[in-house]
Amino acid sequence: MAATKRAPAGAAVLRGDITAAIRNAVMNELAEVGYGRLSIEAVARRAGVGKTAVYRRWSNKLEMVLEIVSGVAERSVPMPDTGSFATDLQLTMFIVSKALQHRIASQIIPDLMAEAARNPKIAETLHRALRTHQTAVGETIVGQAVARGELPEGTDPGIAVDLMIGPLYWHLAVTRTPIDEDYLEKMANAVTAALKAAPAGPPAP
Amino acid sequence: MAATKRAPAGAAVLRGDITAAIRNAVMNELAEVGYGRLSIEAVARRAGVGKTAVYRRWSNKLEMVLEIVSGVAERSVPMPDTGSFATDLQLTMFIVSKALQHRIASQIIPDLMAEAARNPKIAETLHRALRTHQTAVGETIVGQAVARGELPEGTDPGIAVDLMIGPLYWHLAVTRTPIDEDYLEKMANAVTAALKAAPAGPPAP
Structure with a gap:
């Protein structure tokens, strides 16, 4: 999936409801499969968003999990x-x-x-x-x-x-x-x- | 490696040094790869024994890890x-x-x-x-x-x-x-x- 990395011009605001959905998905994935088997794909799928939405907030899995x-x-x-x-x-x-x-x-x-x-x-x-x-x-x-x-x-x-x-x-x-x-x-x-x-x-x- | 499954006639005694080597290998494998990724094959290889030697002592991975x-x-x-x-x-x-x-x-x-x-x-x-x-x-x-x-x-x-x-x-x-x-x-x-x-x-x- 070739998601566009660039945010729309002037749109630096991240939607809070999407962030909350991703956080929730990360906690559920961690509980179910553990850190080793957790994937950004599965997190995005569970949160109902594209992988781009995840990468706009955190640059990788480690950073995302630790911050949350x-x-x-x-x-x-x-x-x-x-x-x-x-x-x-x-x-x-x-x-x-x-x-x-x-x-x-x-x-x-x-x-x-x-x-x-x-x-x-x-x-x-x-x-x-x-x-x-x-x-x-x-x-x-x-x-x-x-x-x-x-x-x-x-x-x-x-x-x-x-x-x-x-x-x-x-x-x-x-x-x-x-x-x-x-x-x-x-x-x-x-x-x-x-x-x-x-x-x-x-x-x- | 096709290890002989049958123990020598009358030999029900398990060698203590082999048991110790397997226990040690299990602890090292657990530390390195964790329970989820631990395999009997890797334990046997690390202990320098055949898989049969492991199965003579424990019937499966869960039983082996928990007992040790x-x-x-x-x-x-x-x-x-x-x-x-x-x-x-x-x-x-x-x-x-x-x-x-x-x-x-x-x-x-x-x-x-x-x-x-x-x-x-x-x-x-x-x-x-x-x-x-x-x-x-x-x-x-x-x-x-x-x-x-x-x-x-x-x-x-x-x-x-x-x-x-x-x-x-x-x-x-x-x-x-x-x-x-x-x-x-x-x-x-x-x-x-x-x-x-x-x-x-x-x-x-």
């Missing part, structure tokens, strides 16, 4: 600011637990993790997508809690993020075990106790 | 019994952190997680391999600590396992971030504080 998955990963954990550490923590863990039951956590991220070992660009983007935003969330929640006197000075936001997300990720996405009704409350209490008791030590001399 | 990966996952976390909860915990977290830097955690398990969404048998075996042994380790460490009075009665071993493994898995295997020198000590202190403060509540009435 990073976006979803970031939007899935919003920045809470409820005025209380306990509530910020419970809210974040609740949202994370919901996000982790989505196929992006149990299927798409694992698939990209496996590809990452063969492709340093995927490794780097995945690292950035999963780490940067989560670190910002951790720094904000912990910073606010320290300012309000709810957590000790020097509480490590990195430890906080790992404690907020890690147990849920392991339990839900890796071992695929449903959580009991009181699990989130128990885990939020445990994480609070962990952070109250374990401020960062002084920097090594 | 489950075995490695179980052996990678031994049961500690040092006489002190703090030391049991530090030792377990140290071993887990080493195991998680192995390609089985960053590559092979993610690959099987992605396959699991398409294949319930993989999902079930992975769930069992990752959950059963780890639960037993958690129950033993926590049980010993409760008996010694180091943790409160009713401490939840499931919460303990998720706290011991989850943050390390998230940090090392998912976000692929190296850990700082003092990370394990800080995290072990945090987990101890979490468990001391958070015994299981009474069952809901």
Whole structure:
């Protein structure tokens, strides 16, 4: 299919509904066939657009997949600011637990993790997508809690993020075990106790 | 290559060195090409044996991969019994952190997680391999600590396992971030504080 690469004169605007349809098609193709077998042709077909519509937005498969998955990963954990550490923590863990039951956590991220070992660009983007935003969330929640006197000075936001997300990720996405009704409350209490008791030590001399 | 299918008369014993070579070849093939593209032919070639040698041990690819990966996952976390909860915990977290830097955690398990969404048998075996042994380790460490009075009665071993493994898995295997020198000590202190403060509540009435 010899699609015209050149956009019509003056038409630099990309239609949002087409972009949304392509994003949706990419997520569905990733879930069904995985990164290795995903093709631009199949994405375009599923979105009901020509391949040109895809190439107008992203220059190749790798760039397209990484931009779309990073976006979803970031939007899935919003920045809470409820005025209380306990509530910020419970809210974040609740949202994370919901996000982790989505196929992006149990299927798409694992698939990209496996590809990452063969492709340093995927490794780097995945690292950035999963780490940067989560670190910002951790720094904000912990910073606010320290300012309000709810957590000790020097509480490590990195430890906080790992404690907020890690147990849920392991339990839900890796071992695929449903959580009991009181699990989130128990885990939020445990994480609070962990952070109250374990401020960062002084920097090594 | 036409390997003789019939074993020598009376020879039901499988040679351990050949089994080890095949196991090794399976792990290497999984890391290189992933489950979907792994073939018995390539495994046999890499192990330097005939396909018959593989089929004498496992009846198909799925059974072979699941048995080998489950075995490695179980052996990678031994049961500690040092006489002190703090030391049991530090030792377990140290071993887990080493195991998680192995390609089985960053590559092979993610690959099987992605396959699991398409294949319930993989999902079930992975769930069992990752959950059963780890639960037993958690129950033993926590049980010993409760008996010694180091943790409160009713401490939840499931919460303990998720706290011991989850943050390390998230940090090392998912976000692929190296850990700082003092990370394990800080995290072990945090987990101890979490468990001391958070015994299981009474069952809901």
